[in-house]
Amino acid sequence: MPVRSKWQSLPTEQINPATLAIDKLPPVDIVEQMLNEDRKMVAAVQREKERIAVGVEIITSQMQVPAFNAMSNGAALADCVIEAVGLAGAR
DSSP states (O other): OOOOOOTTHHHHHHGGGTTTTTSSSHHHHHHHHHHHHHHHHHHHHHHHHHHHHHHHHHHHHTTTSHHHGGGGHHHHHHHHHHHHTTTTGGO
8 A cells, every 4th residue: 555645645745747857958948947936936936925823923932942943954944934824735
């Protein structure tokens, strides 16, 4: 029986049609595609910055550490924030 991840249904874990042929591109085009995808992420964070900030405040208040210390592990904190404030569709 295959193991299912709790993250499997998130948009970030789905196949990205825009990058299906990335392995066939010249290096400069690969970098450009990576940058294009990063721009999408920055735009999503910009749209949700207030909710993300609330999530950071909730999590860091429970951790009893300043936010800048918690940010040292950005990926783990981001996952906690997304789960805490229900932003799973924003990724």
